[in-house]
Amino acid sequence: MRRPLGGRLRISTTWLGAAPFLVYSGVFLVLPAALVVVGAFSGPHGPTLANLAQLNQPYVVSAFVNSLVLSAVSASIGAVVGAVLAYAVATGSPDGILRRLVTALCGVLSQFGGVTLAFAFIATIGTEGFIVIWLQQHGITFYPNGVWLFSLTGLTLIYTYFEIPLMVIVFMPALDGVRPQWREATETLGGATWHYWRHVAGPLLLPAFLGAWLLLFANAFSAYATAAALLDIGGVIVPLQISRALSSEVGLNQANFAAALALGMVVVVAVIIVLYSWLQRRSARWLPR
């Protein structure tokens, strides 16, 4: 690498490369986030910890637990199934029409959510969904023990509808980087398919897989509109609590409590990120980075 010009100049040109991004995210991301954090500590009479203290209430804690479980499960299912689908697509022709179709479809569906997605599932497997009716006509009861669609289980299923396509889009570039030479080398050394996945391709793809899982988790964690349409029973997950605190028209709105809840969400994700970083360090230590 070319020798840099001198101590001070080297530092400034190096940091200059990242400056546009830092400045932009400083104004449009850090500032709004800071406003939210300040709001979490504000009260009608100045700075206060009362909003945070409210986070201790049982219904808030259970909302956080529900959110965590919902996001972790839907992210995991989405990551595994999405990786499988991405693999199926990546092993096909790179310029083929099937790959283009699947990629475009995944692009659209990864952002499909809200009231319409909830309704699409209601129209499919809701109490009057066309699959339920069709099965009924053939003598099969779809819901022998209560309608599980209208519960956190159902919500998890609906979340995978946009998590899987998201996984396909963000993970496929990593699969595209898998060289056929790796497979050939494994076979030359006498390894079977599972050797290849367990010792060669798997570990090399793991960092990208973990990163994608993290994205899916955060995506599910902060999703709100679909749950609002399907499970309007009083803040069962944290975004619904936030929405109530911001938009309640019966007088229960507390913008500062909403900020405190958001801060709580950021803390939860920060903890997950710490775990993720530790996992990344362990899995990527022998990659050429």
Add this chain to the structure above:
Amino acid sequence: MRNNAARATRLGLALTVVATVAACGASSDPSWSTATSAASNGGMSALVTAAKAEGQLNVIALPLNWANYGTIIKDFSAKYGIKVNQANPQGSSQDEVNAVKSEAGTSNAPDVLDIGMAVAWANTSLFEPYEVSEWSEIPADQKDASGLWYQDYGGYMSIGYDSSKYTVTSVSDLLTPAFKSAVALDGDPTEANAALNGVMMTSLASGGSLTNIGPGVSFFKQLNAAGNFVPVTATAATIDNGTTPVVFNWDYLNSASVVSLPSWKVFVPSDAVLGGYYAQAITKTAPHPAAARLWEEYLYSATGQNLWLQGGARPVEMSAMQANRTINQTSAAALPSVSGTPVTLDQSQASAAAGYLASNWSAAVGS
């Protein structure tokens, strides 16, 4: 959010706005931003001219099928050539007020609001007083004395149901096994005005009172335990689809202008006639003050009031219009029949109910 930085920014913005408004007085006559009636500033024709010069109106949270707003907006726009910009169609009353605060001084700020009473009472500092020409036709207890807000239309809490599958003759019918996975609310009672009144109505029918929403919460707890409660937010789509065939909602939202099922019927229990009105207000930071005032004049004219009536809502000037015979008789006859004495939640009762729900609703139906 109150903090010094935000306050300083707002002060700076306010000064900029004053300067900007003074500079572009050409497109909107600034005298209209404080006019308290049409007569005080040159009469209706001056108002119409000024509104047309502004050319636009910002409304917020007006679903097109809510009390016939679709037709009202189209008619107003065609009549005066003013473009109506809609924002946040599914927003709540609180969202409207939040938008007023966060958009203050911009050209996107809402001009007029249609909000629930709880939000109106709490935010009068954001409104500009105005008295429409028909001010005297609005009953005294349905408007603010200084003209900050004025009720516009209302209805009674009702149970809408698909009569081809169910029959509802009393609120307690809903607890029977026939109504499995059938009953829904329009939203979350801790968040939405209509849902809160739905729970209050069942409370009144189950031995509670305007100050005691407890029996209502117990009713829904029983409903949920019996498997009759559907947690989905009832919309026109879920009703048409059959997922929510029994819905608690204001009678005008259960009316034919919203629900296209031919077999849909509306039931208002005679022992629990719970009424609720919404209110109009003009915002202090309205970017189109003349258009805002013209909109109010239009809504409170016989045309506007009758359009609301066509949407199944009871307009606030109804008794006056019946006396003047300006009312649309067909639409009036199509309203669901109501027997019994109507009651309405007042400010303290509404907040007490909300407080009770905040602590007890999730536990009752959350499982």
Add this chain to the structure above:
Amino acid sequence: MNRRRRRRLAAFKTVVYVVLGLFFLLPIAAMVEFATRGVGLSSPRTLSAFTSIGSDPELVDAITASLELAVITSVGMLALLLPTMIWIRLRVPRMVRPVELVCLTPLTIPAIVLVVGFAPIYQWIEINVSDSILTLAFAYLILVLPYCYRALDAGLSAVDIRTLSEAARNLGASWGTVMWRIIVPNMSSAVSNACLLCVAVVLGEFTVANLLNFENLQVAISILGTGNASVSIALAVVSLVFVFFFLLVLSFFGRALSRRRGGAARA
């Protein structure tokens, strides 16, 4: 690849496509089924919900605005994110993790809360800079960061950029050449996927535009959909199909551009 493995792979792919194809397309079919129902139990199917969408001028304006926003955001994202990511991997490795965290932040805070933070900034922008809907690009650039970062990172992780850049620099290439003519062509699928996500996010974005009182495509659909249940579902289907075809067309452009840039030096 031997024949047995090829057959196993083909069988595996068929199963995956069929099962997931059903999973994804059935709900959409249910939406179409609902939107084409006639009023009443035994009336014939009708396309009136779809045809009544027509050419509402508001919808056309909203579509144009959303498409413009999609383009601006994609270009801005590539200009902002790609050089930064390559640069810090090569020169400031300590910043890789912090930048990754910054890029994930927009997704950890729900959009309804983020808008509360955006609102004062947008108030200032609308009064002092411009009240055009295109100013939403500032916020959208932030919203797409998590997705695009992840897509680009997956592509970068497959390229040995250190070796490539060292080799190129030793041969006298400038940093610009290293980035645009050597590294980027090796991660073309990542770049095109990042753009695809960008466009998909912008065209599907609702919350931020809605709460800032702008009328983009999804807000316009929401407004029109409040009139009638069938129309609201029909609009949703049309929006999905429109974005799908738009992304499909884009994928053809992406390939053409990367092929024109000349053969990539596949390491």
